[in-house]
Amino acid sequence: DAGVTQSPTHLIKTRGQQVTLRCSPKSGHDTVSWYQQALGQGPQFIFQYYEEEERQRGNFPDRFSGHQYPNYSSELNVNALLLGDSALYLCASSGVGTGTDTQYFGPGTRLTVL
Amino acid sequence: AQSVTQPDIHITVSEGASLELRCNYSYGATPYLFWYVQSPGQGLQLLLKYFSGDTLVQGIKGFEAEFKRSQSSFNLRKPSVHWSDAAEYFCAVGPRTTSGTYKYIFGTGTRLKVLA
Numbered sequence: 531d532a533g534v535t536q537s538p539t540h541l542i543k544t545r546g547q548q549v550t551l552r553c554s555p556k557s558g559h560d561t562v563s564w565y566q567q568a569l570g571q572g573p574q575f576i577f578q579y580y581e582e583e584e585r586q587r588g589n590f591p592d593r594f595s596g597h598q599y600p601n602y603s604s605e606l607n608v609n610a611l612l613l614g615d616s617a618l619y620l621c622a623s624s625g626v627g628t629g630t631d632t633q634y635f636g637p638g639t640r641l642t643v644l
Numbered sequence: 645a646q647s648v649t650q651p652d653i654h655i656t657v658s659e660g661a662s663l664e665l666r667c668n669y670s671y672g673a674t675p676y677l678f679w680y681v682q683s684p685g686q687g688l689q690l691l692l693k694y695f696s697g698d699t700l701v702q703g704i705k706g707f708e709a710e711f712k713r714s715q716s717s718f719n720l721r722k723p724s725v726h727w728s729d730a731a732e733y734f735c736a737v738g739p740r741t742t743s744g745t746y747k748y749i750f751g752t753g754t755r756l757k758v759l760a
Contacts, residue, residue, distance in 0.1 A: 561745065571752060572750035573688070573748075620688065622688075624744060632690060633738070633748060637686055
């Protein structure tokens with residue numbers, strides 16, 4: 531049973547560019563949450579997708595947007611990149627019901643903005 | 645305001661010694677409680693969680709945690725630390741729901757160093 535997978539592993543972009551990160555949830559999970567983890571910090575909640583809609587959002591600007599597909603996979607898009615967007619981006623999947631009611635995290639995508 | 649506090653940024657222990665990592669939260673109602681571990685450059689692995697029932701919960705890798713409602717605490721313990729336990733540990737809280745999970749709030753983490 532594959533866990534949460536994310537791609538790419540690492541990414542280097544320059545200021546002003548746009549980036550798309552991808553996530554596939556664990557089998558049986560239908561909810562995807564995205565977190566940003568800056569160096570030396572705990573993860574900060576960006577938003578959550580359920581039934582292809584954004585269900586909850588944290589304190590992040592509109593430059594951060596997402597999408598969820600019918601197979602429950604998800605994308606995180608960041609426009610007009612800033613140096614401060616450099617971080618590890620973590621995807622977590624979960625669902626409803628025993629064994630799915632906890633968020634399980636992928637290995638993350640390390641984004642560096644130059 | 646909702647928050648999680650991990651007062652110890654760094655902790656160093658000798659291999660074989662006992663360990664306690666502290667976690668306090670401010671959340672309003674009693675939340676769901678979690679401990680995750682993160683090795684360098686890796687994602688987060690769930691160690692244990694508390695939803696209800698017995699306030700002492702057992703997790704993977706020999707870790708346990710105790711929920712104390714009166715102190716709003718959920719401290720992580722291990723009787724004998726192994727060198728492979730060196731990592732960063734995060735306490736997190738999430739809302740009690742029956743319709744899936746929502747936003748988790750994380751502490752800033754405690755980095756554990758183990759001396760041989």
